[in-house]
Amino acid sequence: MRFFARQPPDSDLIAGLLAGGIQRRQCEDRLYQKYDYLIATGTRKHRLQEDDCASAYSDTILTVIEHILAGHFEGRSELATYIYQIFNNKCIDLIRKKSTQRDQVHQAVSLDDSLLQLPDSARSIVQQLIAQSDVDRLRSLIGKLGEKCRDMILAWGEGYSDEEIARQLNYNTASVAKTSRLRCLERLKELYR
Structure with a gap:
C-alpha cells in the first residue's frame, strides 16, 4: 500500500510561487511532485x-508557473484541471510532431543502404566521419545552451x-534538477533539428 504525504493546498502553492525566493523554489518542487502522476x-x-511524457510534464509545470507569475491563471478552474489541460495539449502536440516526422522519414533515402554500396574500407571511413561530425555538431549545440544547461547535460x-x-x-x-535537465534536453533537441 502506498502512503501519500499530505500535499499543500493549491492556494498555498500559488502564494508561495508569487512570494519568490526560496519559498518559490520550494513551491515549484512541491507543484512538480503533486501532479507527477500525470506522467x-x-x-x-x-x-x-x-x-516523452516526463518532458511534456516538465514543460507543463514550467508553463503553469509562468502563467501564475504573469497573472494568466485566474483561478476560474481548479489548478489540477488547468495543469491537466495544458499537459494533455502538450501530449497531443508530441503525437502530431511524431506522426509528421514519421512521414518525412519514409520519404528519405536510407544512408545505411548507400553505405552498403561502398567497399568495406571506404564504408568504415565514411561511418567514422559521420560519427565525428555528429559529435562535433552536438558539442557545438550544447555550447549554445548556456553554462548551466551545458554542465547539467554533460554531467x-x-x-x-x-x-x-x-x-x-x-x-x-533532484526533482527540480530533473525538470531543468529535461527542459535543457528539449531545447537541445530543438536546436538539433
Whole structure:
C-alpha cells in the first residue's frame, strides 16, 4: 500500500510561487511532485514513451508557473484541471510532431543502404566521419545552451544521477534538477533539428 504525504493546498502553492525566493523554489518542487502522476496517465492515455511524457510534464509545470507569475491563471478552474489541460495539449502536440516526422522519414533515402554500396574500407571511413561530425555538431549545440544547461547535460551524459546533479549545481532537490535537465534536453533537441 502506498502512503501519500499530505500535499499543500493549491492556494498555498500559488502564494508561495508569487512570494519568490526560496519559498518559490520550494513551491515549484512541491507543484512538480503533486501532479507527477500525470506522467503515468500520459503513457497510458496517449501511448507515449515515459521520457516523452516526463518532458511534456516538465514543460507543463514550467508553463503553469509562468502563467501564475504573469497573472494568466485566474483561478476560474481548479489548478489540477488547468495543469491537466495544458499537459494533455502538450501530449497531443508530441503525437502530431511524431506522426509528421514519421512521414518525412519514409520519404528519405536510407544512408545505411548507400553505405552498403561502398567497399568495406571506404564504408568504415565514411561511418567514422559521420560519427565525428555528429559529435562535433552536438558539442557545438550544447555550447549554445548556456553554462548551466551545458554542465547539467554533460554531467547527466557522464552518468551522474539527478540527485548528484542537484547537489553539484545547487538545485534544491533532484526533482527540480530533473525538470531543468529535461527542459535543457528539449531545447537541445530543438536546436538539433
